[in-house]
Amino acid sequence: MGVAKLIFGLRTCQPSYVGAAVTLFDEGLRQAIDDIVVGGGPFFGDLQWRLASLPIKEGGLGLLSAGDVSSFAFVASRVQSLELQDHILRACCMGDLDSDFRAALDGLQAVLPDVDLGGFANKSTAPREPQTILASAFYGKTVKEINGVFGLSPRQKAVFDCLRAPHAQDFLTVIPIEGLGQCMSAVEYRSVLKYRLMIPLYPEDEPCPVCRKVCLDSFGEHALHCKELPGFKYRHDLVRDVLFDVLKRAGIAAKKEAPVNFLTDPKEGRSSLRPADVLVFGWSGGKHACIDLTGVSPLAGFRGSGFVSGQATQKAEAGKISKHEQACIDNQHAFLPFAFDTFGCLAPVASGFLKRVQKAALAHATVSVGHSYVFSRVGFAIQKGVAAQLVARLPTHDL
Template sequence: MKLLPCLRDPQCELLLLRSCMGVAKLLFGLRTCQPHLMEDAVSRFDDGLRKAIEDIVVGGGPFFGDLQWRLASLPMRLGGLGLFSARDVGAYAFVASRAQSWELQDHILRNGGVAGLDPDYQQALERLNVSLPDLDIGGFSNKDTAPSKPQKTLANALFSKIAQGLGEAFDLSPRQKAVFECLKGPHAQEFLTVIPIEGLGQCMSAVEYRTILKYRLMIPMYPEDETCPICRKACMDKYGEHAVHCKELPGFKYRHDWVRDVLGDILRRAGISAKKEAPVNFLTDPMEGRSTLRPADLLVFGWAGGKHACVDLTGVSPLVGLRENGFVAGLAARKAESKKVDKHAKACAENQHVFIPFAFDTFGSLAPEAINFLTRVQQVIHSNCLTPRGQGFVFGRLGFAIQKGLAAQLVARLPSVLM
């Protein structure tokens, strides 16, 4: 598989692979031919797909191994890049297609004397049972008991089994297990579906996008124990966790401001009146030891029952507490949300304002209140949009903004040889 020579933007290349060069090009053959007849085509296709993804992510560099290929070929809801392997799809496509078209087959062959299961289908069921030994496939032996959406049923079962066995298959370290769980967080992969639009800030340089993909696929980027070139105080780690936490610009304050600006623009385009860095006379930080007035990141006018809403953004690393027992993915964002509520909710209520904590982590996963807020914004946009395609605009764009801010932190600390 060879990509267009003029297309060297990793974001565009991934979208191209997913939309027109992915497994969909082979899906008709997988659905209409017995799996064993497609083995050679499947192998050739997957070899080409893996080489294409490897070129996009590391550009011929090292560290793209079987683990990275496995992650890339998982569905996005399970923490992958959504670039399906033909071998995975081939495990269930033939059976799903036959089960889905059972009534049509009976209608066409009603006068041909053909009834019951044919040998091809029986053989495909046996092969499927090898891939999914824990799944009761008895229902697929009868048209009256076959599920209404067989392909979705089998795909969910197969990929869930693969995801659950990832730790054993690759002997993952605690950090790798934690990252994989974080990638499955709510809306963590939304940015992957964003269409590049310069006017909306939905573009990254090739270096930035590759760096984000490396960070998520757990590919080493930095020499260990070298001093951070920005703060000159701490040592770098190979996966970039110091770069995520470094306070020197571009740091998390830069990411916070970028996400705030994009969120403000989303509200403006939705027709929701809001002001960035709006001064209010009651938001204080009790940790300062004195009553220091601070502005709201976003003040949304007339948000709930005529009351204005103070939206307070906070970004955290989801890997906080990784060295402690009982790590739970998404807990860091929920704790940050709770702290914000304890700090500001009462003061807002006393002054006839609504307080909305907007917590997110570096992988783009959102805390519950942030999801509720964006869901309502999305509903406003959808009510004013003539096509359902606008429904994913809010979460996708916000997720891309989080990753773009993170990319600036990571790229600023990369060795010059990797730029």
């Protein structure tokens, strides 16, 4: 699904020749995404379409618009093959081809006025990876202009920042495998997409059907930090179980829910003793590492100003360190807080831990695995836990 079906045509035809086809394709793509996300219902507007058609690394769903790609694909293809064209067509008159290229280059310059395209027309000065350079410039400009084009509210700005945080979109690259738990129901997946695309999930001013203490906000923030349902613990336990499975498959010795007899809240003493979520044997200088998972909602208590993406996970990480690290050190253990938020952003310690696990997984694998395999699995587990919390509070007619 997406522009991949048209990419050859976009790279070999001058943009002005494919305008009608591009428009028709994008209309069909937008309708398909609309059907998947809201089932033909309301709230899938221009902002949602813009977000869905951004690259994954820019916070989108990676379902690229043909109109966007056509802006730079032809120029990139021509630049990339300048030397080959010169070799094949050196004895031919290339005036018509050059006029097509010049027209496309001028059109692209109008779209990207701040990018110097002067060297793109000469094979001796043309960049080696024009597609990457032009796509980065185009989508970078698009991202910068989103606020001005759509007039984002403070909450929408915060959500967009969260979507662009490192690893927030990793779940989109996972391969559906039921045996690994890498699958969701249609209702779950739709709920996650609505949450991320800023589409209302609940009626306004409806009381939370679980805690009955406060009203649900329409975008689902209360649903994600309400602790009156096992779903809150389910998300934590699901991520823990997937992390343990990843460690096992990477050949890393670990134990789940391991009693260590010293993890406790310093304010409460031994009355609050708890096991390590995951104990990794010999992880740091021969010492066992206690991994303590914690999930947070970055928009809980959102005030509209001073929001910084990733700050919630870093704060949660620091809180865990101040609570448990010294006890682990005193007992000859390492302590690794594993903090993540509802969008999939990971705190620095968690990210560093998974990078090391990823290296071990690649070295241990008997078959080829992707370089983002570990992050994708953990990211999908986070979103599956989020989906469970959102779906638990949906009106019956939406299930």
